[in-house]
Amino acid sequence: MFPLQLLALVFISSTAPETPPEEEEKKQKFDLMFRRGDLLEVPRTLFTHFGIYLGGGRVAHFIRDILPVVSGDTILIKQIVTNTRLILGVLAKCGSVRVDSVEDFAYGAEILVNPMDKVLSDRVK
Template identity: 70%
Template sequence: MFPLQLLALTAVSTATLAPPQEEQEKKKQEVEKKKQEVEKSRYDVMFRRGDLLEVPRTLFTHFGIYLGGDRVAHFIPDILPVVSSDQFRIKQVVTNTRLILGVLAKCGSIRVDSVEDFAYGSEILVNPMDRMCSRAALQEEDVACRAEKLLGNVEYSLLWYNCEHYVMYCRYGTVMSFQTFQFCKTVRKLLLSRRVAKATALLLLCLLLYLGAASVGLVLLTALLPFIIWMAA
C-alpha cells in the first residue's frame, strides 16, 4: 500500500510543478510582446514620426514615411490586391513577382509595414530629400497624417506616380520624383541628340531611295523629322 501512496504523491507533485500548456503559451506571448515593444522603442529612438526614409534597391530607390512604433507607410506596386481578397496574404511582404506584375498592371497599394520589411535588408537613409528639395518640410505630424490618409489601393505609374511622388507630397506638399526626372533626362540625351538627327536623316533618305517613290509625305517626313530632333537636341 505504501508504494502506491508514494507513487500517487509523486505524480501529484509532478503535475503541480509542471506548468499547464496555457501558461506556457501565455508566457511565450508575453516574451514576444516584450520583444516587439523593445523593437518599437528602438526604432522610435532612431526615427521620428514623419521622417522620410530612403532605401537603395538594385535598380531604383524606395521611399517611405515613418509613422512611429516600427511602422512605415510606403507606396509599392502589387498585383495581389487585384486578384485576391485574402487580407492575410496581402499583408505579407510583397515579393518581387508581385511587385513586377503590379508595375505591368499599373496597380499598387499604399500600405504599412515594419521597418525591417520596408528596408528589405538595405541601409536606411533618413530625410535625404531635405537637402535636395527647395521646399521646406511640413510639420512632422502633418507629414504622418498625410501618409496615413492616403493608405489603400492606388493606381501605380513607374514614371508619373510612384513611391517617391507619394513621400514628396506627404513631406513637402509637392508631387514630383527626382528619379523620374533623371530617367527622362537620360532618355532625352539618348534620343534627342544631333547624332540621332543625322542618323535619322540618313535612314529616311535610304528608305526614300529604296522605295523609289518620292511622295510628298515621305519627302516631308525625311526633311521634318531630323529637323525636329536637331532643334530639340
C-alpha cells in the first residue's frame, strides 16, 4: 500500500497550482525587508496593531472580529474584515488569530519593525 500512497503524493504535488511570478516577487521583497519572527507594528488612529512576520509575505495577527463567533463558514470569515465586524468584535470581546498577507495586515499603513528584540538582546550580552 505504501508505494500507491507515495505515487498519489507525487501526482497531487505535481498538479498543485503554481504561484504567479508577481506574487513570488512580492514574497521575496517582504522576505528581504523582514525576518521570520519580527514583531511588526502598524499605527492606527486610536491604537497600534501588532503582528508576527511568518515569512513568505504572511503575518499572523490577532483581530477583534464577531464573525467567527456567529458562523463557522471559513470562506466567509477569510473575506475582508469590515468595520462593523471589528466594532461588534470589540463590544463582544471576541476575536481570532488570522494569517494574512502583509498588504492585508498593513491595510495601506506604514509597517514598522518593533526594535524590542534588538534592545533586549543587546542588554543580555
